[in-house]
Amino acid sequence: MYxxxxxxxxxxxxxxxxxxxxxxxxxxxxxxxxxxxxxxxxINGTISGPREGIDAVLAHIRxxxxxxxxxxxxxxxxxxxxxxxxxxxxxxTIPMGAQVDPKKIVGTYVKPQDWNELISxxxxxxxxxxxxxxxxxxxxxxxxNPKTATFKEFPQWVAENLDPQKNKKVAMFxxxxxxxxKSTSYLKEQGFEEVYHxxxxxxxxxxEVEQEQSMWEGECYVFDDRVAVGHGxxxxxxxxxxxxxxxxxxxxxxxxPTYLKDEYCPHCFAEKAPKEVYQKxxxxxxxxxxxxx
Numbered sequence: 001m002y003x004x005x006x007x008x009x010x011x012x013x014x015x016x017x018x019x020x021x022x023x024x025x026x027x028x029x030x031x032x033x034x035x036x037x038x039x040x041x042x043i044n045g046t047i048s049g050p051r052e053g054i055d056a057v058l059a060h061i062r063x064x065x066x067x068x069x070x071x072x073x074x075x076x077x078x079x080x081x082x083x084x085x086x087x088x089x090x091x092x093t094i095p096m097g098a099q100v101d102p103k104k105i106v107g108t109y110v111k112p113q114d115w116n117e118l119i120s121x122x123x124x125x126x127x128x129x130x131x132x133x134x135x136x137x138x139x140x141x142x143x144x145n146p147k148t149a150t151f152k153e154f155p156q157w158v159a160e161n162l163d164p165q166k167n168k169k170v171a172m173f174x175x176x177x178x179x180x181x182k183s184t185s186y187l188k189e190q191g192f193e194e195v196y197h198x199x200x201x202x203x204x205x206x207x208e209v210e211q212e213q214s215m216w217e218g219e220c221y222v223f224d225d226r227v228a229v230g231h232g233x234x235x236x237x238x239x240x241x242x243x244x245x246x247x248x249x250x251x252x253x254x255x256x257p258t259y260l261k262d263e264y265c266p267h268c269f270a271e272k273a274p275k276e277v278y279q280k281x282x283x284x285x286x287x288x289x290x291x292x293x
Contacts, residue, residue: 097152107184138218
């Protein structure tokens, strides 16, 4: 059994070049794989390994007073979720396409136990800040999908779809919380007054809220070999990932004639499938996504 730990913290880091080799060696010494991004604005990462290895790496990170109060979220996997160990230097913890500082201003945190009440309010606009391919696998009931391909497109979507004068109460959520640190900070700077985000993200909600009371529909996409997790953070048994194009796949996709393991899926069939296979389904009148060039 592998422990999977997701972590992030916004804090000024003036020596990322020193932390990189030190942290990577600690991970290697403890058989911990995964990726940690070290940036001037903080850290962001997901790592996996044996219990004692994860505990040792987290203790090492927290021994630096800047990360003493670092929080992390845990889930588990029977199989090794990551194959490599990486500590990478980046300019941002997660690029958004707009300059914000969550250390100065951020939305109001809402605990998982209080989330249902907030998003059931008809005056609340519920926004999923994740990318379209993540939302495809699951999201909260009645959530708005911005249909972004990357988080950098989010500010433009806000400019075109939200108005601080009309949308008085906005609630946002993401996988583990880091994107909402930036998205709520951005909305506050744009003049939105009541801005909320799910504390601990979807992962914390699925961990703490019983399925019978849950307003989550589907599963939650994760960036490792598990592809997705469900309530109780159980690894997905139904969803998959297309190795040809990288798009997430729901159970129904895996049964379609436009899916062939490792070759193509409904999202890339028009581009990846052999011409004769494409033409056969086209002649049969099967509904296809996209057009063959």
